[in-house]
Amino acid sequence: MIIVQVKEGENIERALKKFKRKFEKTGIVKELRARQAFEKPSVTNRKKMMKAVYVQQLRRQDED
Numbered sequence: 618m619i620i621v622q623v624k625e626g627e628n629i630e631r632a633l634k635k636f637k638r639k640f641e642k643t644g645i646v647k648e649l650r651a652r653q654a655f656e657k658p659s660v661t662n663r664k665k666m667m668k669a670v671y672v673q674q675l676r677r678q679d680e681d
Contacts, residue, residue: 619643 619639623632640646 619636621632621636621639
């Protein structure tokens with residue numbers, strides 16, 4: 618259960634933004650989307666590897 622502390626006189630939009638941020642950090646939406654369609658472990662590993670290569674290339678470009 619997500620609990621958001623709201624200060625006295627705090628704007629409701631700000632409290633809602635805090636809630637959304639906490640909700641995103643829990644990863645519930647990400648997990649639900651992953652469960653909707655099964656993905657083979659080999660495909661998952663391939664995606665992780667491709668992401669790691671991409672990030673490494675970006676970091677190399679920043680160094681140059």
